[in-house]
Amino acid sequence: MQTLFNVRSATWRLGCHCFALIRWLFYEILPILKTVALSISLMKRMCYNMAMLSLERGLHNKIVDFHVHIFPDDIAERALSALLAAYHVEAVTDGTVSGLLAHMETSGVGWSVAQPVATKPSQVRSINDWAASHSDPRIISFGAIHPDCEDPVGEVEKLIARGLPGIKIQGNWQNVYVDDPRMYPIYEAAQDRLIVMFHSGEELAPFEEMKATPARIAKVCSDFPNLTIIAAHMGGYRMWDEVEEQLLGKDVYFDTSACFPEDLPDERFLRLIRTHGVERILFATDSPFGDATKDIPRLMQMGLSDDELEMIFWGNARRLLGDRLS
Numbered sequence: 001m002q003t004l005f006n007v008r009s010a011t012w013r014l015g016c017h018c019f020a021l022i023r024w025l026f027y028e029i030l031p032i033l034k035t036v037a038l039s040i041s042l043m044k045r046m047c048y049n050m051a052m053l054s055l056e057r058g059l060h061n062k063i064v065d066f067h068v069h070i071f072p073d074d075i076a077e078r079a080l081s082a083l084l085a086a087y088h089v090e091a092v093t094d095g096t097v098s099g100l101l102a103h104m105e106t107s108g109v110g111w112s113v114a115q116p117v118a119t120k121p122s123q124v125r126s127i128n129d130w131a132a133s134h135s136d137p138r139i140i141s142f143g144a145i146h147p148d149c150e151d152p153v154g155e156v157e158k159l160i161a162r163g164l165p166g167i168k169i170q171g172n173w174q175n176v177y178v179d180d181p182r183m184y185p186i187y188e189a190a191q192d193r194l195i196v197m198f199h200s201g202e203e204l205a206p207f208e209e210m211k212a213t214p215a216r217i218a219k220v221c222s223d224f225p226n227l228t229i230i231a232a233h234m235g236g237y238r239m240w241d242e243v244e245e246q247l248l249g250k251d252v253y254f255d256t257s258a259c260f261p262e263d264l265p266d267e268r269f270l271r272l273i274r275t276h277g278v279e280r281i282l283f284a285t286d287s288p289f290g291d292a293t294k295d296i297p298r299l300m301q302m303g304l305s306d307d308e309l310e311m312i313f314w315g316n317a318r319r320l321l322g323d324r325l326s
């Protein structure tokens with residue numbers, strides 16, 4: 001009987017302790033954790049603001065995002081949801097011009113360079129009509145091209161006549177190797193006159209074979225020495241060993257878009273930038289799939305000097321785009 005009483009009393013005491021512990025966690029610890037979480041997010045925000053302030057001091061807000069995607073208002077939702085479903089990522093804008101401009105205001109980006117892709121030959125003309133129609137000076141657009149459109153060289157000539165600075169080629173989505181002989185008349189016509197931006201490397205979306213590898217881009221570089229080439233995603237998304245073998249130090253620009261820290265740690269990112277040559281690096285986000293409010297402070301905290309940052313955010317883009325950045 002005494003034993004039973006002891007067990008009951010012990011259980012009761014244990015229950016009381018547990019209750020007190022839960023009460024203590026709920027009323028004492030939870031508010032502390034909440035305060036800590038709030039402080040961390042405030043500190044992050046402050047760091048970003050301080051970084052932006054010092055950037056503005058040095059750069060006077062001259063930041064060019066060299067790789068963004070936008071769509072006409074009436075198809076933006078459809079186009080973006082198809083891409084998000086393929087890439088399994090979240091978007092930082094709604095894919096419209098006004099959505100991009102609002103995000104540029106928040107992040108401190110002064111100019112964005114749109115990189116449209118024609119996945120079908122029939123899209124080339126309408127995409128290029130739209131690309132040439134942007135009236136806001138903060139939006140500069142490349143044109144689209146497809147080797148199977150009716151007159152690819154004629155389209156290149158039209159883009160040049162309209163004053164567009166370049167063309168975007170996305171080998172995987174366009175189902176064409178970047179060094180396919182069908183592409184060569186396009187490069188021939190663009191040489192010395194238009195910049196060519198290639199998607200380079202792997203994809204977040206599933207593709208059987210990558211058609212724009214660093215090695216294939218290196219071949220185009222050597223076949224067209226006067227062609228100004230930008231290999232997106234630091235020369236080859238998630239193929240950085242091949243970038244080091246094939247492209248590093250060559251006369252080709254890299255953009256910094258979609259080099260997420262989990263794929264390209266800061267240390268290797270910085271080494272790639274400096275070994276390739278900071279004068280050939282362009283800041284870019286691949287918006288709406290990348291976020292300038294994360295990518296700008298990341299680059300600023302990587303250990304680059306003010307002069308190097310000025311070249312990446314502004315100087316190199318200015319050399320390529322000239323008075324379009326005004």
Ligand SMILES: [Zn+2]
Nearest residue numbers: 067069115286
């Ligand atoms: Zn892109």
